[in-house]
Amino acid sequence: MNLKTFAGGLHPPDSKHYSANKPIERCPLPDELVIPPAQHIGAPAEICINVGDQVKKGQVIATAKGFVSVPVHASTSGMVVAIEPRLHPMGKPLPAVVIKPDGKDQWEDSLQQHDPDQLNADELKKLICAAGIVGMGGATFPAHVKLSPPEGKKIDTLILNGVECEPFLTADHRMMLEESERIIDGINILRKILGLETAIIGIEVNKPDAIEKLTRDCAPHGIQVQPLKVQYPQGAEKQLIDACTGRQVPTGGLPMDCGVVVQNVGTCAAISDTIRLGRPLVERVATVTGPGIREPKNLLIAIGTSLQHMLDQCGGLDGEPAKIIMGGPMMGQTQLSLQVPAIRGTSGLLIFREQDLPRKNFGPCIRCGRCVSVCPIHLQPTTIAAYARLDMIDEAENNNALDCIECGCCTYICPATLPLVQSIRHIKGSILAKRRKI
Ligand code: SF4
Ligand code: SF4
Known part of the structure; x- marks a missing residue:
């Protein structure tokens, strides 16, 4: 079969056999939940409760600060025992609300069920924002922002990311x-908000059971399931749009610039729970x-549960652990x-x-060009990384360093094991810092 995909990328061993056949299991509540207000792209939420307060599950504990922000909620009922800096996945201590669960796991009384058919697009978006829904593939971009294209920007296609x-x-x-x-209920809610019919779920063919199930379940709803070739980083928005529709997001642009909104399948399920x-x-x-x-597993966890x-x-x-990663091995955070x-x-x-980690022998660049051939953004990783090492900010910017999606393909393929993505990430930070000063 001639399967759709995007140009570039690579296919590392998927290693999904550890947990692919393990049904989702609810993780018991821990003795304390540590919930930071900084959990999404945009302004962190602002804590609005005090030490000693009793909270219920779903109660707002931090309010959104601005349009690109969402509130944060208590993940169970219990007492707030501390508000203090705690180690955050970003690698430094950040403010967090610490909740001691009372064991009742009782939902907040004011939470209301809705029939999506009785609400208009603006009402649905407000509920999604108030529920703190963000992209659950790992990007954590507030969902309501993606669902609010500027006046005149026509969206005709919704793509659901089931690529993983x-x-x-x-x-x-x-x-x-x-x-x-x-998931399907969430997709139908999103279609109503965006006022469109075309919805495509992209799934790689290493998940044939998911393709079969969703093809069957989606058929009555007119939602297409698009089988895709296994290729990393196909779950990145621009690559997924290219693979599913052949459309290209312009440099520096957003999916909405080519008429598309992308949401993760987990986000769709969360949207259904929020509205219904x-x-x-x-x-x-x-x-x-x-x-x-x-014993690898797929766990349903309360937000704030420790690793x-x-x-x-x-x-x-x-x-003995040698490397701990939150997320996947290519783009996750150590x-x-x-x-x-x-x-x-x-x-x-x-x-x-x-013993599971590759042996690293750093060497000079041998000009093999492999990093260039796998880059899904068609950048020159070796050139940008060289500028980064010399701190040549303008030259790196002129070579489109900011377009790098930090997928790690260049680092993965490099026979000299040069830390290309790390160098590029560093120079991106310098470019942005310089822009802020101007
Ligand atoms: S990390 Fe950046 S430069 Fe390297 S392959 Fe990915 S997009 Fe290209
Ligand atoms: S893959 Fe590594 S060795 Fe090959 S050109 Fe790129 S940086 Fe140089």
Whole structure:
């Protein structure tokens, strides 16, 4: 079969066998939940409760600050025992609300159920914003912002991201198998908000059971399922749009510039819960996996659960950990501690032992061009990284460093094991800092 995909990228071993057949399991509540107000792209929410307060599940504990921001909610009922800096997945201590669960897991009384047919697009968007819904593939961009294109910007296609192209991760795969009804309901709500019919779910062919199930379940709703070639980073928005529609997002542009809105399948399920049940985003599915974990699983966790507690539900460590990653191995964030809390964008926890990591022998660039051939954005990674090492900010900017999506393909393929994406990430920070000063 001639499967659709995008130009560039690569196909690392997907290693999904550890957890692909493990049904989603609810993770018991830990002794404390650590909930930071900084969990999304945009302005962090502002804490609005005090130490000693009793809170209920779904109660707002931090309010949105501006349009590109969302509120944050208590993930269970209990008492606020501290508001203090705690180690954040970003790698530094940030303010957090610490809740001691009371064991009742009682929802806030004021949460209201709605019939989406009785609400207009603006009312639906307001509820999605108030529920703190963000992109759950890991990007954590507030969903209501994507659903609010500027006047005159015509959106004709909704693409649902069921690709899960990062190796090891299987949370979206299990969601598609076990929660198709909620996903489809969320898609129909999004279609109503955007006023469009065309909805396409992109799924890579290494998930044939999900393709089969969603093709069957989506048919009565007129939602297309698009099987895609297995290729990383197909889950990135621009690559997914290219693969599903052949449209190109312009340099520096957004999906809406080519008439498309992209949402993750997990986000769709959360939107259904928000509208139908009145439930804010207080839990998510995350894959706990890797050769360093005794019993890999897909866990439904309360936001704020520590990585250590998630690991404990999976039989603990199988050997000495050498690398802990939140998210996938290509774009995830390396963690220094298992005490870090899982947040809304936590799609997985990966643990590798020393023997699982590739041997690294750094060498000079041999001008092989492999980094250029795999770059899905068609950049010159070796050139930009060279400018980055010399701190030549303007030259890096002129070579479109800001377009880099930090997919890690160049680093992965480089035979000299040069830390290309790390250098490019660094120079991107310098370019943005320089722009802020001007
Ligand atoms: S330069 Fe950026 S976008 Fe291109 S392969 Fe490297 S990390 Fe990916
Ligand atoms: S892949 Fe590595 S060695 Fe080859 S051109 Fe790129 S930076 Fe140089």
